[in-house]
Amino acid sequence: MPVISGIRRSLRAAAVAATVTAVAAASLPAAAGTAPRVAAPVPIKLPGTGVTVYEDVADPVRVTSYTVGREAYLRRGASFLRRSGDSEVTVAPKGVRALGVAASYTSGYDSVNLFDVATGKGNRIRTVRKPLVADLARWARDGSKAVLTVRRKAGTRWETTGFVVVNATARSARAVTVRDVDASAVFRWSPGGAELMAGHAGGVRFYAPDGTVRSTATGTGTPAGGEDAFSPSGRRVSTWCPPSYAEHVCVWNRTDGRLETRVNIRPESLWGWWDDDHLIAVVAHGAARRAVLADLRGGTVRVLADIPAADWGKKIYLSYTRK
Numbered sequence: 001m002p003v004i005s006g007i008r009r010s011l012r013a014a015a016v017a018a019t020v021t022a023v024a025a026a027s028l029p030a031a032a033g034t035a036p037r038v039a040a041p042v043p044i045k046l047p048g049t050g051v052t053v054y055e056d057v058a059d060p061v062r063v064t065s066y067t068v069g070r071e072a073y074l075r076r077g078a079s080f081l082r083r084s085g086d087s088e089v090t091v092a093p094k095g096v097r098a099l100g101v102a103a104s105y106t107s108g109y110d111s112v113n114l115f116d117v118a119t120g121k122g123n124r125i126r127t128v129r130k131p132l133v134a135d136l137a138r139w140a141r142d143g144s145k146a147v148l149t150v151r152r153k154a155g156t157r158w159e160t161t162g163f164v165v166v167n168a169t170a171r172s173a174r175a176v177t178v179r180d181v182d183a184s185a186v187f188r189w190s191p192g193g194a195e196l197m198a199g200h201a202g203g204v205r206f207y208a209p210d211g212t213v214r215s216t217a218t219g220t221g222t223p224a225g226g227e228d229a230f231s232p233s234g235r236r237v238s239t240w241c242p243p244s245y246a247e248h249v250c251v252w253n254r255t256d257g258r259l260e261t262r263v264n265i266r267p268e269s270l271w272g273w274w275d276d277d278h279l280i281a282v283v284a285h286g287a288a289r290r291a292v293l294a295d296l297r298g299g300t301v302r303v304l305a306d307i308p309a310a311d312w313g314k315k316i317y318l319s320y321t322r323k
Contacts, residue, residue, distance in 0.1 A: 050308040064091035064321040092143035140193035176211040191234035226272035264298030
């Protein structure tokens with residue numbers, strides 16, 4: 001089985017191209033972090049679905065929005081409200097502002113609504129011209145900007161062509177076409193917000209905000225983890241393991257490029273990091289699905305959501321935002 005190295009600088013500073021050679025995959029030490037406190041989470045039914053989420057006030061993240069089919073819902077206080085006219089809504093860290101992606105073109109343009117969560121007041125901002133679409137919004141950790149992935153329909157598939165950066169302060173958007181971009185790439189921010197990352201040919205590629213390539217890590221697998229593939233500290237990054245591994249989720253050390261562990265879990269999706277030692281994973285539960293809090297050995301600490309098969313079939317996505 002091939003093993004991987006040479007990605008230290010790509011994952012740490014993304015300054016030069018990485019080269020894959022051979023290094024043994026490290027396993028986690030006997031006690032990897034401290035398990036989150038398990039209390040008696042409160043069940044919350046999500047409107048428009050059969051989903052129940054389970055929340056504790058001490059949780060570091062919570063569901064702030066979700067999409068099911070073409071419907072988008074936003075959390076406001078204790079309620080979830082449907083966002084008429086938006087097909088997707090994503091809340092910035094700390095929960096102050098949000099970005100809604102329009103469900104249809106306006107005057108030949110795709111657009112987003114940048115708005116205040118508490119008041120709902122905001123601005124509609126054009127992103128790309130038809131037939132392109134810009135969606136899958138990912139916020140930078142400081143909430144100052146968001147990136148959306150730009151795609152074009154090619155037959156029955158959508159193929160990535162670049163990205164749009166929305167400046168929340170200037171309330172403006174800038175579209176960037178990226179050369180040699182992977183057709184399935186989804187753009188996210190690096191922890192410091194200085195660079196963008198996306199999957200590329202089974203690895204990870206880092207980009208400057210103008211779309212130029214800063215570095216590439218090959219053979220690592222593509223980024224995994226919902227809206228942020230990096231752990232809260234930025235020390236770790238999650239990927240879908242290369243096909244040669246039996247495990248599906250790989251965790252890399254951003255500082256030295258080591259493969260820290262291959263998580264013994266087979267999730268159908270990852271919805272982000274809970275803390276530096278736990279992931280939010282969606283796993284099969286009979287015909288239904290469950291979102292679970294999983295440790296880096298693949299153990300389940302707690303159930304976070306029960307998801308009926310019908311809702312999973314509508315491609316439901318729960319967006320967790322750090323408090």
